[in-house]
Amino acid sequence: MPDILAAGVVAFRPGREVLLVHRPKYDDWSFPKGKLDRGEHPTAAAVREVAEETGVHVRLGPPLPTQRYPVARRMKTVHYWTGRVVGDDDVSAYRPNDEIDEVRWVPVADAPKVLSYDRDRETLAHALKLRRKTHALVVLRHAQARSRRAWRGADDARTLLQVGETEAVRLVPLLAAYGVTRIVSSPSTRCVQTVRPFAETAGYPLELRPLLSEEHATTEDVGALVEELMGDGQNAVLCTHRPVLPQVYDAAGIELPEDTPLEPAGLLVLHLRKGRIVAVERHHLHRDVR
Template sequence: MTVFAAGAVCWRIVDGKVNVLVIHRTAHRDVSLPKGKVDPGETLPVTAVREVAEETGLAVTLGVPLGVTNYTMPNGREKVVHYWAAEVTDDAVNRSTFLPNGEVAALEWLSVKRALAALTYERDAEIVERFRMLVEAGVTRTFGIIALRHAKATPPYQFDGPDSQRPLTERGRLEARAIVPALRAFGPQKIVTSTALRCRQTVEPVSKALHLTPKATDAVSQDAWESGEGAVRDLVGKRVRKRVTAIVCSHGPVLPDIVREVALATGTAPIATASRAGDLPVAGFSVLHLSVDLPGSGIVAVETHEPR
């Protein structure tokens, strides 16, 4: 049986240069990246954030996905580890609760070059090498536009009223609560939603968890989109200019347009992953990672997550 795990390349600016964090593990006597196994019912992004906190005492949010490693453990089981970049703020460093323990003996901030040399395992070095490519491209600092499809709603044939007033089903309400930890892992600072009730109900749990007041707008409502009165381009342009991670909750037919407008606004060359990012199941979301410093350089990475 395959073991799934997740972790991060934690990074910060030290004396004007990008440094990454390596951990010296106590029992294994090696130098590695913070990571750990997925807990039952947990999603990979949630695992990555939790494991970084548990092993280093650092509270982080996730940036660009850096890929996957897989290897066979001594017990013969395969292990698959997903990694993200994660910027560490000065506040997070100051609030770190790390003390040497039975799992991690020490933390060390190193230049990317020194980290590549220090890591015990080639598979970890390959992940840091991918991060180095972002550094060299000048797109280390990123923000995300999170395109979220509303959770399961009451079908039209079971609802006697305007389509925009169809509520979530019990399953939909459960989905809306279930996706909160995964959304939080990416550190959204703004929530924008269609005015449709099913969208507003979908973002309600994450809004409460993040203490954010969602902005409801017809710009991304299905009714406005179908009548040609939507304003997807204007909304996306504003979100790109703001350069902060935002959730945009909308509808199945509208989401491909949202993704397309993000690509157009950032000069992204056509890529298959971007075109598929708008094709989401109910309560699914795609994170479109964009450069803070070079937002016109295109979508840096795309990842899609479905409710568990």
């Protein structure tokens, strides 16, 4: 039997407190988490589950080691991230239900005694090493587009395939999970179509940069933009093309194996603190390759 897949967040708020939930069915204390919906990406599920179980909205920080343990006759895999609250962190008005009957902010010094499982204590120990505030730069390759061979117009006007349009819509909760507020893209149609659903849903403007297009990208210009995005403290997405990605990687100081290139609609998430990378994730819509 395949693993049961779930996702959760170790969420912190100022004052060195961590968010825990109590499940009456098991009489245990743990982090908010839950099963993935069919076709749902773990990042989106993690944020959704925290909101559903606690009423608190979070954005994801650096990833944590994945938990895997037996449940009845199957194994369960839980993907975890650190997280920070977006907006109100008050849980005093939480209404108990059959699944979660208590939500509590617990001082991190007390949390190991409250948590019911050793695996959660280990996850908390990892999270405490990464709890300082970070921001994310999401490097995104555009979704699946029409082939150059079949396209008769200008290359920069080449559009997404129908599957690519679907991928663009599915990217919306992933980018939202990392709290993206700045959208920087090549002006080529296939890139604009990739990030437009998120821009329209979130209400943020598109910053179109010709220097990110295949026709105009230079090492110097791409490097300057990446340096700006890594240092400005905002959560941003940079959408570009496969031939430009190596320039982005070089500017960021990261390496991606040549035999495993970033796939269409694939993304790298760079978690940054004071302009330095503290963690890197790699995701694709059709499978989690973190």
